[in-house]
Amino acid sequence: MQTVTAPAGIGLRSERGPVLLALMLSTALVALDATIIATASATIARELGGFEQLPWLFSSYLLAQAVGTPVFGRLSDVLGRKRLVLAGVALFFLGSVLCGFAWSMPALVAGRVLQGLGAGAVMPVSQTIAADIYTLEERAKAQGYLASVWAISSVVGPTLGGGFSEFVSWRWIFFVNVPLCALAAWMLHRRYHETPREGAREPIDYLGALLLTGGSTLLLLGLLEGGSTWAWSSPASVAVLGAALLLLGIFAVHARRTRYPVVDLAILRRRVVGVSTAVSLLVGVIVLALSTYVPIYAQGVLGVGPLVAGFALAAMTVGWPVSASNAGRLYLRIGFRWTAVIGSTLVLAGTALTLLLGASSPVVAVAATTFVVGVGMGLTAVPTLIAAQSSAAFTERGAVTGTNMFARSLGSAVGVAVCGAIVNARTTLGPDGTPEGPGLMAAVHVVFVLLTASAAVLVILAALMPPDRQAARDRRAATAAATADATT
Numbered sequence: 001m002q003t004v005t006a007p008a009g010i011g012l013r014s015e016r017g018p019v020l021l022a023l024m025l026s027t028a029l030v031a032l033d034a035t036i037i038a039t040a041s042a043t044i045a046r047e048l049g050g051f052e053q054l055p056w057l058f059s060s061y062l063l064a065q066a067v068g069t070p071v072f073g074r075l076s077d078v079l080g081r082k083r084l085v086l087a088g089v090a091l092f093f094l095g096s097v098l099c100g101f102a103w104s105m106p107a108l109v110a111g112r113v114l115q116g117l118g119a120g121a122v123m124p125v126s127q128t129i130a131a132d133i134y135t136l137e138e139r140a141k142a143q144g145y146l147a148s149v150w151a152i153s154s155v156v157g158p159t160l161g162g163g164f165s166e167f168v169s170w171r172w173i174f175f176v177n178v179p180l181c182a183l184a185a186w187m188l189h190r191r192y193h194e195t196p197r198e199g200a201r202e203p204i205d206y207l208g209a210l211l212l213t214g215g216s217t218l219l220l221l222g223l224l225e226g227g228s229t230w231a232w233s234s235p236a237s238v239a240v241l242g243a244a245l246l247l248l249g250i251f252a253v254h255a256r257r258t259r260y261p262v263v264d265l266a267i268l269r270r271r272v273v274g275v276s277t278a279v280s281l282l283v284g285v286i287v288l289a290l291s292t293y294v295p296i297y298a299q300g301v302l303g304v305g306p307l308v309a310g311f312a313l314a315a316m317t318v319g320w321p322v323s324a325s326n327a328g329r330l331y332l333r334i335g336f337r338w339t340a341v342i343g344s345t346l347v348l349a350g351t352a353l354t355l356l357l358g359a360s361s362p363v364v365a366v367a368a369t370t371f372v373v374g375v376g377m378g379l380t381a382v383p384t385l386i387a388a389q390s391s392a393a394f395t396e397r398g399a400v401t402g403t404n405m406f407a408r409s410l411g412s413a414v415g416v417a418v419c420g421a422i423v424n425a426r427t428t429l430g431p432d433g434t435p436e437g438p439g440l441m442a443a444v445h446v447v448f449v450l451l452t453a454s455a456a457v458l459v460i461l462a463a464l465m466p467p468d469r470q471a472a473r474d475r476r477a478a479t480a481a482a483t484a485d486a487t488t
Contacts, residue, residue, distance in 0.1 A: 073402015
């Protein structure tokens with residue numbers, strides 16, 4: 001299942017442009033859904049009832065996406081990228097239709113599960129396709145296009161969600177996905193081509209997939225619901241997390257004994273893959289914690305409105321794609337490791353600047369700190385993922401990508417759990433469920449200290465990436481020689 005060699009050109013007007021546009025549309029489905037529903041959640045709860053089930057609109061989606069990511073990533077190595085990404089778009093389509101026609105909160109949550117499963121296929125396979133069709137030199141720029149979708153969605157999503165719920169109907173939040181799904185699927189079907197893989201197809205590890213899915217689901221459920229739905233020391237928490245560790249332990253034993261496991265844990269023993277996966281986990285911790293508590297700090301401490309608070313956070317989503325699209329120039333000159341070291345150092349600088357924020361800090365200062373973090377993330381998350389993908393054979397690239405993205409989801413859950421426990425212990429919850437009270441500033445400051453410590457570990461991990469500066473010099477020399485030959 002080797003991808004056909006693609007012609008030169010990276011932009012949307014190149015011959016590969018339609019495939020890149022289809023990947024951007026597929027990514028937009030996931031990116032929009034991550035932000036569009038937040039501003040309409042109260043309207044949905046009033047119409048459908050079941051306000052106590054409202055958090056599951058978010059948790060069910062995140063759970064389904066996270067547990068599906070490593071499985072679908074690996075299946076794309078076995079069954080083909082095209083088949084899996086189209087299946088992901090189809091699942092997202094069905095979930096969106098069910099959500100749009102939902103007659104009750106449980107029906108809406110069921111639709112969100114289908115959407116999450118679709119996202120769990122779309123995200124890792126889209127990233128893997130980009131790694132397949134673009135060379136190492138081209139990949140960072142292509143990743144910049146995909147990252148820009150998240151930046152645009154962070155602004156467009158909340159606006160669309162609020163507009164639909166106020167002037168039309170919240171159901172159009174989901175119906176708007178229908179034409180996007182149809183267009184993305186049509187373009188992928190028409191313009192993305194794979195040649196059949198030579199040799200017999202590897203068997204699918206159904207038992208391993210079941211163990212990994214079950215264990216991951218319980219682990220993420222325990223992290224997301226612990227400290228909120230039930231106490232950390234409660235029997236429910238102990239049972240859920242204990243069962244998660246048991247299933248994941250059985251999966252680890254099964255994966256070592258199976259010739260073709262659904263996720264080969266041996267890939268983590270490779271230095272570049274193992275370190276990049278650990279980097280992705282910390283990226284998840286830092287990004288989601290900032291995304292959660294910067295708006296809470298801006299509104300609860302600084303007293304600004306949701307729109308201004310969103311601006312303070314949007315600066316991060318602007319800095320990320322800007323630096324990601326230019327990361328290629330850097331890692332081609334100095335290598336992946338030093339690029340990641342520079343990026344993680346910027347992340348550390350940005351999180352350290354949050355320690356200077358107080359009860360009277362200007363919002364512009366908050367936006368500046370998140371922008372620095374975003375720039376650092378673009379030079380850390382993207383190059384380390386590309387380094388891991390580049391080290392993998394075609395038949396395992398999906399598994400490497402899926403594992404990397406699952407680590408980020410796990411990090412997000414860990415970040416929410418730990419930071420939530422810190423803030424909830426020092427504040428009270430308001431009527432809308434957000435922390436408030438005189439202890440909010442102190443609690444958020446502790447969160448910022450934790451994120452700064454996490455960023456310091458991120459720098460250490462980046463420094464542990466395999467040295468590749470000489471390889472970067474060799475690639476640059478080979479590219480220069482090829483260019484010289486082409487002009488003579």
